Amino acid sequence: MKTRCFCLLLLFSISLNSFAQxxxxxxxxxxxxxxxxxxxxxxxxxxxxxxxxxxxxxxxxxxxxxxxxxxxxxxxxxxxxxxxxxxxxxxxxxxxxxxxMKSSLVIDEVSVVSRQKSTIISMLDPRKVEQIGEKELLKAACCNLSESFETSPSIDVAFTDAVTGTRQIQMLGLSGPYVQITKENMPGLRGLASNFGLTFFPGTWIEGIQLNKGTGSVLNGFESIAGQINLELRKPEEADPLYLNLFANNESRLEANLNLAHRFKDSRWSTALLLHASERSKEMDENDDGFMDMPTGDTYILLNRWKYNSGEGIEGQFGVKHTSQSSMGGQMGFNPNKTGAPEYWGMELDIQHSEAWAKLGKVFVDKPWKSIAMQMSGSYYEQNSTFGETRYNADQQSYYMNSIYQSIIGNSFHQFKTGISFQYDLYREYLNDTDLGFSERISGAYFEYTFKPSEQFSLVAGLRTDHHNSYGWFATPRLHVRYAPSEKSVIRLSAGRGMRTANVIMENSGVLASSRELIFQSQQDGLPYGFEQEVAWNFGTNFTQNFEIDYRHGSITFDLYRTNFENQVVVDLDLNPQQAVFAPLDGKSYATSFQAQLDYELVKRLDFRIAYRYYDVKTTYHGELLEKALLSKQRAFVNLAYQTRNYWRFDLTLNRQGKKRIPGTESNPEEYRLANYSPAFNRVNVQVSKNWKESFELYLGVENLTNYKQDNPIVASEDPFGPYFDSSMVWGPIWGRTIYMGLRYKIF
Amino acid sequence: MKTKILKTLTALLIVLSATGSGSAKDSKTIKEQVKVSGVCNQCKDRIENAALIKGVKFVNWDKEKQSLEVIYKSDKTDLLTIEKAVAEVGHDTEHVKATDEAYSNLHHCCKYREGQEVH
Known part of the structure; x- marks a missing residue:
């Protein structure tokens, strides 16, 4: 009774107190x-x-x-x-x-990666953005963008075929072209360049990568379906004056990267020059199938960029980039200069890619919430290639323009971005003597509204409408919601529609390195390749919880995404092992993906990451709903990274890929039949590096430590001109253990 | 019944708190703030790496506040030892000044003594 009395009194005094206030x-x-x-x-x-x-x-x-x-x-x-x-x-x-108040002005959409942790999942962004920072990129020393995702459980990397050695990324169970790749929020790799283009970005040129799973911002167009990868290259105003990287491995791969940067005296102008050269000279055939495991060849890339900052709100930048790549592969005795009937099956590939871009932005000094920006770019891609007796020559001209006006409605709870964009692409494409060329003119307008009433809640709703010369008008709605119930946890939801034109030959270049006959079904006149554009909806949710145990930080993340295709160009390799049938989707096609990831500093200075992901990806092929081929349903991933006080670094990555479905080969003669499923396998990479005075670093690593190889990656390798030859049935590593070493040297 | 549960809970709590304070007598976990000069995120990496010596459980350097937060075990190390470790890599602390030699090895963007602004 006494206590109850006291409680009442307390309550009363509290209410009185607040009343008084x-x-x-x-x-x-x-x-x-x-x-x-x-x-x-x-x-x-x-x-x-x-x-x-x-x-x-x-x-x-x-x-x-x-x-x-x-x-x-x-x-x-x-x-x-x-x-x-x-x-x-x-x-x-x-x-x-x-x-x-302290200004945090940046014209770029996404701010530069912090160097604190190697991978950070932003807690404030309404989109789930994984920031892969410089430290993370250093974990896998080799060599370009296609190899930068070895330590990211969100991205799978697979080979398109056993001849070109081209790596293609996969996100949410969908292949690379469904992921929009941007370079500092401008078109990065589109159209024809999206297949081989991942090698056009050397690792040491990349300052950070932002990985956005699920639907992206309408500001960057309508193309992202599975997600968006944005690359931030070395910034002229921040980069070290000199940065040299050399790399060599035991398979005769040599690479050199030289980054130079200069700030001019008045500190308004700055420039950077990035150079890359690499070659692979030795023909190697470890698995004795008569085919080179990797093509030989060389790559040269040059990039020069300039930046201007008036200090009074005007910022501008422009740059140029050129890539030249040639490679040769196929059977060991292949000589491209020999005329007459081919004795050996060979592959030749020559690519030239030029780009130029400019950005201009103005922030109003007296109204810092307001800014105008303009982005422009142009590019030219040309490829001349032969795969055995198949010739594939193609080029693409692209022009892009986008404007962004950013301001607030009333107060900064309500922000918006709006603008118009224009894209032109001219494709000239020849497969043997078949002309597949077409052009695309797309103009569009977008509006994106951000409601951010508090630190706990934010919402981004975007809508864009575009007009395409062949597909007419279409709308792209996108929505992102973020809610943080506490400082350490955040829940996000996203939904959106995405559209794209499938570059059917280039995106399936693996079938060119096979004897499969290419068959097009149900084509319509006047459309690119005779197909409607691909349309998909993506829905996603994820939850991140940060925690601290014994003063060491950790986080746990769950992701669930679903993509439903309304329209898709389906490539059917199952109907007949001697054919690749391209047809519009008739039935269901979807991709569900689940991922759980735990990050924790296990003991002092030892970072531990473990992840598991599950895919359910199915498409209707010739009336039958089948699991997507050559994609593992399950994957497990472990990464350990340890750094000592005097900058020794040790890294260990283990990847376990579950079994993958292999397209049907039942009708082949017995010796050319494959199992229905591949075995599960592990891939282990290790690396040791040591840094002196923050300026000189040596690294040594082993890829595929356990030396696991796919037994015979090429079907009918001894009869490459026969009907059963197929090098696109790749599910595992083609070559075994490789040892590499290299150095990095900085002058500051 | 209710009281029984309450009693056990109280007993448990007392035992827990006793063991907690018992170990704390020999080794206390101390949290302290100390001034450390620096300018950028690269400085942050360097300072935190240097400060994370044996006995230190947690470090966080705030460049705006020019202040390092440390949590350490008092039986294994002390604040001055941590400060010395930080000064060794070129950053002045509240009680220890870095040698000119250590300072000269800093990246040019980190030269806090030459009026580099925090960035």
């Missing part, structure tokens, strides 16, 4: 400003301020002055302003506040 509203007044580079105090107009955890707040006036009524029980005042870091102030008593 309500009865005499106190006003907090103050001024909010920034201090510019010359030390001048500039008032900030329209700054949003609110009491944390409430909907009550105010906006600063034209002199940066504000007054806000106190709210009972709230003493944390949050100041938020587009382009500035949020500031939270504890208000005690009725003091006058002077708030200086």
């Amino acid at each position: 309500k009865a005499v509203p106190s006003i907090i007044e103050g001024k909010v400003f920034e201090i510019d580079q010359s030390g001048k105090v500039l008032p900030l107009v329209g700054v949003n301020l609110y009491w944390l955890g409430t909907q009550r707040g105010a906006i600063s006036d034209s002199e940066g002055m504000f007054s806000v009524e106190r709210v009972a029980g709230a003493d944390l005042l949050v100041f938020s302003y587009v382009g500035f870091d949020n500031d939270t102030v504890r208000v005690i008593g009725d003091q006058t506040l002077d708030i200086e």
Whole structure:
């Protein structure tokens, strides 16, 4: 009884207390400003301020002055302003506040990766963005973008065929072309370049990679279906004046990268020159099938970029890049210069790729929430290739323009981005003597609204409409929602539609390295390759929980995504092992993916990552719903990374791929039949590196430590001109253990 | 019944807190803030790597506050030892100044003594 009495009294006094506060509203007044580079105090107009955890707040006036009524029980005042870091102030008593806000101006859409942790999943972004930073990229020393995902459980890397050695990425169970690849938020690899183009970005040129699973922003167009990969290349204003990287492995692969950067005296202009050269000279046939395991050849890439920053809100940049790649593969005795009837089956590939781009942006100094930006680019891709007796020559001209206007509606709770875009592509494509060329002209407009009332909740809703010269009008809606129930946990939802034109030959280049006959079904006149564009919906949800045990941080993440195709160009390799049938989807096609990942600093300085993913990817082929071929349903992944105090680094990555379905070969003669499923296998990579004075580093590593190889990656390798030859049935590693070493040297 | 549960719970709590404070007598986990000069994220990496010596459980350097938060076991190390370790790689701390030689090895973007602004 006594305690109950006490409780009542307590309750009463609390309510009385709050009542008292309500009865005499106190006003907090103050001024909010920034201090510019010359030390001048500039008032900030329209700054949003609110009491944390409430909907009550105010906006600063034209002199940066504000007054806000106190709210009972709230003493944390949050100041938020587009382009500035949020500031939270504890208000005690009725003091006058002077708030200086710090600018965080960047024209680029996504800010540069922090170097703190190697992979960071942003807690604030409404999209789930995995930041793969420089440290993570160093874990796999070799060599270009296609090999940069060895330590990322979100991306699978598979070979398109056993002849070209081309790696293709897969995300959410869908192959590379369904992932939009952008370079600093501009078109990176599109159309014809998307197949071989992953090798056009050397690892040491990349500063960071942002991996966005599921539907992307409408700002970057309508093409992303499974996700988006954005590359941030070395920035001229931040890069070290000199950075040299040399690499060699025991399979005669040699690479050299040289990055140079210079800031001009007035520090408005800066430039960077990036150079790459690589070659593979020795013909190797470890598995004795008479075919080279990897083609020989060389690659040269050059990039030069310039950046301008006026210091008064105007930023501009432009750059050029050229890639030249030639390679030769096939049977060991193949000589491309020999004329007459071919004695040996050979592959020749010559690629030239040129790009130029420019960006211009203006931020209004007096209204930092407002900015205008313009992006332009042009590119030319040309490929001349032969695969045995098949000739495939193609080129593509592309022009792109996008404008972005960013501002707020009323206050910074409501932000928007809007603009128009234009894309032109001219494809000239010849498969032997068949002309497959077409052109695309797409103009569109988009509007993206962001509602961010608090740190806990944000919503991004985007819509774009585009007009395509062959497909007419179409709309692309996209939605992202983020909710953080606590500081350490976040839930996200996303849904959106994506569209793309399938470059059916290039995206299935593996079948060119086979005797399969290419058959096109149900084509319509006037459409690229005679097919409607691919249309898919993607829905996703994910949950991230950060935690701390014994002062060491960790996180656990669950992902669930589903892609449903409304329209797809289906490549049927199952109907007949001597054919590849291209036909529009008739029936269901979907991809479901689940992933769980745990990251934790196991003991001091030892980072541990374990992940598991499950795919259910099925497509209707000739009326039958079949599991997607050459893709493992299950994958497990473990990565251990240890760094000592004097910069020794040890890395171990283990990948276990579950069994994969192999397309039907029942009708082949017995010696050319394959099992229905491949075995499961493990792949282990290790690397050791040591850094001296942050400027010199040596690394040594072993790929495929257990020396696991697919037994015979080429069907009918002894009869490559016969009807059963097929090098596209690749499910595992083609070559065994490789040892590599290299160095990195920086001058700063 | 209810009281029994309550009693066991209380007993359990007392035992737990006793063991907790018992071990704390020999070795306390101490959390402290100390001034450390630096300018950028590269400095952050370097400072935190240097400070994470034996006995230190957690480090976090805040470049805006120019302050290093450390959590360490008092029986294994002390604040001055940690500060010395940080000064060794070129960063001045509240009680230990880095030698000119150590300072000269810093990346040019990290030269805090020459008026490099925090970035």
